[in-house]
Amino acid sequence: MDLGSMTRAGLNAESITPEQALEILRCPNDEVFALVAAASQVRRKFFANRVKLNYLVNLKSGICAEDCGYCSQRLGGQADILKYTWLKDDQVDEVVAAGLASGVKRVCMVASGTGPSNRETDKVAGMIENIKSAHPEVEVCACLGFVTDEQAQKLRAAGADAYNHNINTAESHYTDICTTHSYQDRTDNLETVKGAGLSPCSGLIAGMGESPEQLVEAIFALREMGVDSVPVNFLLPFDGTPMEGQRVLQPLECLRILAMVRFVHPDTEVRAAAGREQHLRSLQPIALELVNSIFLGDYLTSEGQAGQDDLQMIADAGFVVEGQDKDRHPGLEETQVPIRRRGAGTQLAPNA
């Protein structure tokens, strides 16, 4: 593995080759920390020691007509999750306020389901307008599934900055994880939201039985699509889903994957998303040398590490929260942290 040439490419904002990406995924355990050190130079060139905080607001949970095999909200799913229809405006305000008090830069408004109706789009657009008028500095990302051109334009006009729709896995693996819609449907949707002026956010879920080649295929496809942020989820194999029983990845495997993503997307936001706590375990802080963005606190249908612990981890590892001045963060004493949002706000990464 020629770390020197990979690092030089990364520092020039150029991707490594698919062959090099595969080499990274096959890197022996005793070379992983050298790999992390190399990829960290690239991460620090473009993002210094900043960590962007993102915050999920689960507007609607469960009750989906799609059959994505990894998803606890899928059609006919038996996973034991909280199911509810839309949060009310005051509940959204409350959840958003908790996130903002912790220094989050982006709020991700997520709803389960194939896609919103026009009425639901209007509802979310109203919520976005409220957030942006009260907090113009916060980025708002919508994640509502498949949208029409008009719906995407309405969300953009309401002030949404970005739209998330993960491709989740390689095209060559897609029919193994979902049968009710296609990979192409998702990539078409990303083109729709890009056409409306929304910043495209799309990533993957590692650990769904894909091969290393398929992981590389997916991550290069995202580069090809020109996405602006890449969330990397690690599968949480929920009971009651077809992925129940999938093996949990080893922490060093996760570092290899994140290093590979960084080298393919040197100057793009790379986010450690759902599953980081369970898969990276004690190596979570090391992942900050590779990613420049995390979700704070909980995910869509699973609890993450407490927000306080996330902030402590960032500070302990010598990183700073993006957008916060130095004085506000290091001690944490003055930071109002929502310890956990159980119930209405608890979530898994944005897959909808």
Ligand code: SF4
């Ligand atoms: S990932 Fe989204 S579209 Fe797929 S089953 Fe879950 S909520 Fe439905």
